Amino acid sequence: MMSDRLTPTAISRVLDRVLHTVQKPARYTGGEWNSVVKPWDQIPYKIALVFPDTYELGMSNLGLAILYDIVNRQPDMLAERVYAPWLDMEAVMRREGLPLFSLETRHPVADFDIVGFSLPYEQLYTNVLNLLDLAGIPLRSAQRTSAHPLILAGGSAAYNPEPMHAFFDAFVIGEGEEVLLEIVRAYGDWRESLHGQPEASTEARQDLLRRLARIPGVYVPSLYAVSYAADGTLRAIQPLVPEAQLPVVKRIVPVLPPPVTRFIVPYLDTVHNRAAIEIQRGCTRGCRFCQAGVVYRPVRERPVDEVLAAIDAIVADCGFEEVSLLSLSSSDYSAIGELVRRIVARHGASKLSIGLPSLRIESFSVELMDLLEKGRRRSGFTFAPEAATDRLRDVINKPIATEALLRVAEEVYARGWTTIKLYFMIGHPTQTAADVEAIADLAWEVMKIGRRVLGGKAKVRVGVSTLVPKPHTPFQWCAMADEATIRAHIDLLRQRLRGRNFHLNCNDPRATLMEAFLSRGDRRLADVIERAWRLGAKFDAWEDVYRHDAWMQAFAEHGLDPDWYARRERPLGEVLPWDHISVGVSKRFLIEEYRHALQGAVIDDCREHCFSCGILGQFKALRRAAPDAAWGCPPLGRGKERQPVDVHPIPLYYNEEMSPNLAAVAGPRVPQRARRRADLPQPVPK
Ligand code: SF4
Secondary structure (H helix, E strand, O other): OOOOOOOHHHHHHHHHHHHHHOOOHHHOOOOOEOOOOOOHHHOOEEEEEEEOOOHHHHOOOHHHHHHHHHHHOOOOEEEEEEEOOOHHHHHHHHHHOOOOEOOOOOOEHHHOOEEEEEOOOHHHHHHHHHHHHHHOOOOOHHHOOOOOOEEEEEOHHHHOOHHHOOOOOEEEOEOHHHHHHHHHHHHHHHHHOOOOOOOOOHHHHHHHHHHHHOOOOEEOHHHEEEEEOOOOOEEEEEEOOOOOOOOEEOEOOOOOOOOOOOOOEOOOOOOOOOEEEEOEEOOOOOOOOOHHHHHOOOOEEOOHHHHHHHHHHHHHHHOOOEEEEEOOOHHHOOOHHHHHHHHHHHHOOOOOEEEOOOOOOOHHHHHHHHHHOOOOOOOEEEEEEEOOOHHHHHHOOOOOOHHHHHHHHHHHHHOOOOEEEEEEEEOOOOOOHHHHHHHHHHHHHHHHHHHHHHHHHOEEEEEEEEOOOOOOOOOOOOOOOOHHHHHHHHHHHHHHOOOOOEEEEEOOHHHHHHHHHHHOOOOOHHHHHHHHHHOOOOOOOOOOOOOHHHHHHHHHHOOOOHHHHHOOOOOOOOEOOOOOEEOOOOHHHHHHHHHHHHHOEEOOOOOOOEOOOOHHHHOHHHHHHOOHHHEOOOOOOOOOOEOOOOOOOOOOEEOOOOOHHHHHHHOOOHHHHHHHHHHOOOOOOO
């Protein structure tokens, strides 16, 4: 787009003068190894990829790195990066009249054709507004014309797009790899069709939005009307034009695209200063609090050879000393043993360190980590039981017996790790004070084992967060715990977990409340978000910057109650603000799972039995097109037995304390665990 904004040369001139006055100037210089600079004037389609938080966080976001790679591989497109300037830099930019600019060529963001925001979490919403303002782009979609860039968003927070509906022209629901290119092509067709039309036209803009709405997985909020009942709940969400899909079904890729291997190498330390390879997308464990476990279904695995080749290429192209293998549940990657063995054979003698997060609490995980970290300093081993009693772990469908956890803890200390990190959540449905006490008891048990094995060197770090019942999970109907209860439970843990080598970290309940009302909110929150930003809220994920007062004032001014959104149990029949967004998992399955939770019933990993969550029905054609080994779901029409959720023996077992009668009928959980372990790759010999 043509503009009378500052040129890149003029922007550079100002930066030369001011950058030495701000913290970490390397956040704003660009020019890093592997960044892609294309000739601006020769490329027809220009896309700014924005991470609305600091450079250090944004550079660690794999989703944006994937899109950057995909777009820059297209000869007629360029992608450049934009991050949120920190407060000091923002003050300088506003003082100097500097617009928000890209790192690669320093073009103003408003000069791009498409601006795509990554929204992995809700605390970024006010930063989006701040960045649009810094870019000189009208905040609201309705105020923009065809002369403005198209403003898009995608990422986990977009699974409930409604609170931000007013600010984005369109949302990408699901995986963006293919959709983004389709959007650019649709944009190109639209631009060609513009001959003779005025530059700044709202009608032309409307035409573009209707074209985008035809692309599967694209949600254009302005093409839907929302109505409310007298009690403030939603009555309906209805399309206004034929192009608007209902529901908008998320997009997935049938097979994981080739991994990024030319990572940009930063000049300053970032949050995850390493390369990352996604070994598997999706998770079949079915933890009931976990949004990622639902929205990233189905499981798709990357072949071992592809992972190994990517590690080699990353070492050659980037020089990173650390590569992280990403997955929601690494232990469930079907060839995890083989992968680790072959990595160790190839890179064991080098300085390359391999991160393998999200392992299950079992001996096999300790074996794997032992192999990967041989000869290196061992800092911490992480367990995420999420609840401290067997009963509550059944409610959340993360069944691991306390006894087994303690056995693994002993192994961890015995093999030389000095610190065990334990992650828990408080506020799960049916949780009692005894379940919270049990967190302290369990942490002390682990510490006692550590002291027995290692003496005074043993450390335990405990992280406690509060459950935010997230959209699209079986807990989406639950209320978040009230603040007094959360504070009482945190106080209890603070009192109980004092002592040498204990470290306790708890989330601020006010920040959790914000995450809850934003993730569970409806369209009325757009005004609240804008008001909170105008009152000074930004960088809401940063504890020392977060302005709770601004949020509360914004709610009060709009006559809304944050607790109504966050702490209200919702009846199963209520229309939820995200009901028109489909992640492919049926509501029927989520309701069954909610009921199972309240009964303390556990279901197994769905690689063992398919529970007909809805994914296979939704993505039948893609499943047929993908090789059988690529998906964790069974092949269609053959192979594994399908297990409908409403037929015995589901749930696989019931917690005896909660459902004594059903426990007798359904039997113990042991057989599934044992059979699964028999199928696992054997532990690698030391
Ligand atoms: S379709 Fe079956 S196997 Fe696939 S994610 Fe759903 S329950 Fe699991």
